[in-house]
Amino acid sequence: MTVLSIHSLPDAAQARLRERAALHGLSIEAEACAILTTYLADEDRPSAVALQDWVDSLYGANKPRRVVEELLAERRRENVRE
Secondary structure (H helix, E strand, C coil): CCCCCCCCCCHHHHHHHHHHHHHHCCCHHHHHHHHHHHHHHCCCCCCHHHHHHHHHHHHHHHCCCCHHHHHHHHHHHHHHHC
16 A cells, blocks of 8 residues: 655644544544545546646637746745745
8 A cells, every 4th residue: 555645734624634534533644544535436526637728728829928937936935935
């Protein structure tokens, strides 16, 4: 089984996860695993390719560049400030 670490989880999300875990009688880790497993098992959810096709259809030739890299850089700057 894979080990997953979640860094910089917002306090509100951690509190909500703790509440859900307590409600279900699980550890925080087990609750997070259950949420991910349920989410990923949903076959009706659009695939990443379908989502990318949808984004492409919205932007056409005006699609922004380097969006992911810019978002990651922004999050890294936020974490350095904290």
